[in-house]
Amino acid sequence: MTQFVLAAVLGLLFALGTFLVLRRDIVRVVWGVTIISQSANVYLVTMGGLSGSVPILAHGAHGDLSGVTDPLVQALVLTAIVIGFGTTAFALVLTYRVHQEHGTIDLFELERGGDT
Amino acid sequence: MEPAHLVIAPLLTALVTAILTLATRSSLSIQRALSLVGGVGYLVGVGVLYNAVQTDADGVIVYQLSDWAAPFGITLVADALSVFMLGLAALVSLAALAFSVRFISDYGQRVSYHPLYHLMMVGVTGSFLTGDIFNLFVWFEVMLMSSYVLVAFYSGKQHTRAALTYVVLNLLGSAVMLLAIGGLYATTGTLNMADMARRLADHTAYGIDPAPVLGLSAILFTVFALKAGIAPFQFWVPAAYRAAPAPVAAMLAGVVKKVGVYAIIRLYFTIFAAATLPAGLSLPGLSGTAFLDFFGPVFFIMAAASILLGGYGAVGRRTLDGMLAYSSIGQVGFILLPLAVAATVPEVRTLGIAAALIYSLNHGFAKALLFLASGVIERMTGTLEFANLGGLTERAPVLSGGFFLGALALIGIPPLTGFFGKLLVFDTAARAGADLALAVALAGAILTIAYFSRAWNRGFWGDPVEILEQPSGTLTVAVAALALGVVVLGIGFDPVMDAANAAAGAALDRAGYVEAVAPEVVQ
Numbered sequence: 300m301t302q303f304v305l306a307a308v309l310g311l312l313f314a315l316g317t318f319l320v321l322r323r324d325i326v327r328v329v330w331g332v333t334i335i336s337q338s339a340n341v342y343l344v345t346m347g348g349l350s351g352s353v354p355i356l357a358h359g360a361h362g363d364l365s366g367v368t369d370p371l372v373q374a375l376v377l378t379a380i381v382i383g384f385g386t387t388a389f390a391l392v393l394t395y396r397v398h399q400e401h402g403t404i405d406l407f408e409l410e411r412g413g414d415t
Numbered sequence: 416m417e418p419a420h421l422v423i424a425p426l427l428t429a430l431v432t433a434i435l436t437l438a439t440r441s442s443l444s445i446q447r448a449l450s451l452v453g454g455v456g457y458l459v460g461v462g463v464l465y466n467a468v469q470t471d472a473d474g475v476i477v478y479q480l481s482d483w484a485a486p487f488g489i490t491l492v493a494d495a496l497s498v499f500m501l502g503l504a505a506l507v508s509l510a511a512l513a514f515s516v517r518f519i520s521d522y523g524q525r526v527s528y529h530p531l532y533h534l535m536m537v538g539v540t541g542s543f544l545t546g547d548i549f550n551l552f553v554w555f556e557v558m559l560m561s562s563y564v565l566v567a568f569y570s571g572k573q574h575t576r577a578a579l580t581y582v583v584l585n586l587l588g589s590a591v592m593l594l595a596i597g598g599l600y601a602t603t604g605t606l607n608m609a610d611m612a613r614r615l616a617d618h619t620a621y622g623i624d625p626a627p628v629l630g631l632s633a634i635l636f637t638v639f640a641l642k643a644g645i646a647p648f649q650f651w652v653p654a655a656y657r658a659a660p661a662p663v664a665a666m667l668a669g670v671v672k673k674v675g676v677y678a679i680i681r682l683y684f685t686i687f688a689a690a691t692l693p694a695g696l697s698l699p700g701l702s703g704t705a706f707l708d709f710f711g712p713v714f715f716i717m718a719a720a721s722i723l724l725g726g727y728g729a730v731g732r733r734t735l736d737g738m739l740a741y742s743s744i745g746q747v748g749f750i751l752l753p754l755a756v757a758a759t760v761p762e763v764r765t766l767g768i769a770a771a772l773i774y775s776l777n778h779g780f781a782k783a784l785l786f787l788a789s790g791v792i793e794r795m796t797g798t799l800e801f802a803n804l805g806g807l808t809e810r811a812p813v814l815s816g817g818f819f820l821g822a823l824a825l826i827g828i829p830p831l832t833g834f835f836g837k838l839l840v841f842d843t844a845a846r847a848g849a850d851l852a853l854a855v856a857l858a859g860a861i862l863t864i865a866y867f868s869r870a871w872n873r874g875f876w877g878d879p880v881e882i883l884e885q886p887s888g889t890l891t892v893a894v895a896a897l898a899l900g901v902v903v904l905g906i907g908f909d910p911v912m913d914a915a916n917a918a919a920g921a922a923l924d925r926a927g928y929v930e931a932v933a934p935e936v937v938q
Contacts, residue, residue: 339593400570
């Protein structure tokens with residue numbers, strides 16, 4: 300069941316991200332990119348399989364070592380999240396800078412005001 | 416010291432330099448000196464590693480981080496292919512660094528230039544050395560994060576706009592790369608490149624279905640094509656290259672682009688080529704069972720599109736840097752073209768990869784030289800519009816000579832490196848009997864001659880324009896050093912060709928690669 304819910308949520312998130320990336324407003328574009336990269340992270344978690352138990356067993360509390368969810372993908376997601384934070388912060392600062400330079404964050408006006 | 420430790424030498428040098436230059440921002444002279452020493456140290460580190468790989472019995476040096484055996488730990492691998500690319504990166508980056516010290520304003524250098532530059536080199540080095548596909552993503556991000564800031568460095572109107580396109584596109588590329596890597600992990604069960612190659616070669620034993628692997632590797636290819644600026648993912652290139660400071664544009668075209676090329680050679684010829692698709696592909700124009708049979712036509716179409724589009728775009732540009740940026744799109748097509756032929760025709764595979772590597776080397780040197788020269792010209796005349804340029808041969812003979820040599824190298828005149836690059840590309844196509852590839856290469860070569868003669872006529876001959884400021888000697892020396900490199904590497908071509916052949920051999924020696932990394936068998 301979890302798989303189906305996640306698959307549907309992932310599809311919706313990617314659709315939403317793509318929709319936002321195609322907006323005229325730069326802040327929305329940045330939001331779109333962030334949502335797409337976050338959904339890539341969720342997708343990465345699902346790649347380890349969802350059937351198992353918690354990957355870290357505290358003092359063997361869960362006893363059975365078989366059927367453990369792959370912990371590697373979670374380590375990968377952690378790395379990807381950290382990188383995602385950094386790039387999102389930079390993209391937002393850049394948006395602010397674009398607003399300072401051009402006086403607008405409308406991509407349409409940005410394109411029209413630019414040189415060829 | 417064990418030779419294995421030498422693998423991290425260039426990586427550590429660049430990282431330590433980045434940290435030191437960040438710590439010494441208060442004193443500009445110390446920061447500059449440390450940065451240059453770091454650049455030289457990086458070259459020395461690469462040289463030592465190169466020598467170690469040459470003298471190593473297997474020709475592959477593996478460093479298992481924290482001594483965790485592959486495929487559980489992270490692996491760094493230095494073989495002939497990695498060190499060839501590292502050598503290119505070290506030489507070009509040192510020239511661009513020496514140029515930056517005089518070219519970038521004091522304020523700019525104090526703010527962030529040197530740490531960013533060396534961090535970008537950390538990312539480049541890591542990408543060349545990693546033996547782990549997820550770490551390839553991480554190193555790409557390290558490299559790109561620094562390059563984002565460097566593209567937006569001047570933070571003027573055009574620069575922020577170009578940087579925005581560059582950042583958003585690369586962030587989307589990174590998300591796609593994550594998707595492809597996650598999918599590859601789910602289907603093959605490993606992230607270690609050697610382990611992946613081993614499992615793909617024997618996919619039935621490991622229960623791997625090769626069909627999704629082919630699809631995922633195709634998705635991954637779009638990311639590398641985006642980084643390398645191959646058509647149809649080239650649209651960010653002109654704006655970003657024009658916005659970046661001249662030495663950064665030289666690095667982007669000369670070194671960062673080559674990381675995409677390296678990833679294509681490493682992954683598609685060493686790793687994914689291990690797999691076959693027993694059922695074949697039931698798509699028109701794509702027959703055969705090997706993965707490379709599928710990638711060959713794809714590579715070819717993209718290479719041909721890059722060559723024609725880049726060449727056509729460059730002929731029509733009104734500014735010198737715009738022309739160089741479009742030319743860069745065309746030249747990367749010339750690098751991909753022999754790879755396309757090599758993928759389709761197994762007999763010329765070594766020659767094709769060697770041709771791509773020699774062409775990468777030539778493009779790295781010549782395009783970096785041209786971008787640096789364009790930076791000096793802008794400093795001298797205040798403009799890069801062909802309409803306002805003229806008579807530079809009289810005003811700056813050494814600089815013009817350097818530009819001329821760079822242009823000749825890209826056109827392919829003997830005895831410069833470009834001649835051998837072009838010759839090998841044509842040779843690969845001719846030996847494979849690929850008439851279409853020959854025709855495309857010929858058209859590209861003619862376009863190259865057209866736009867460089869146009870640039871030469873408009874910018875360097877004719878009535879001299881007013882010179883606002885004579886550039887300092889260091890800038891001209893950096894340009895001249897790269898021009899000398901193009902000549903020296905062309906005249907003393909034998910060792911270069913040997914290195915490229917060794918690198919091509921290493922790229923195709925899958926068994927040797929897997930054996931050196933020695934991933935433990937896990938079922």
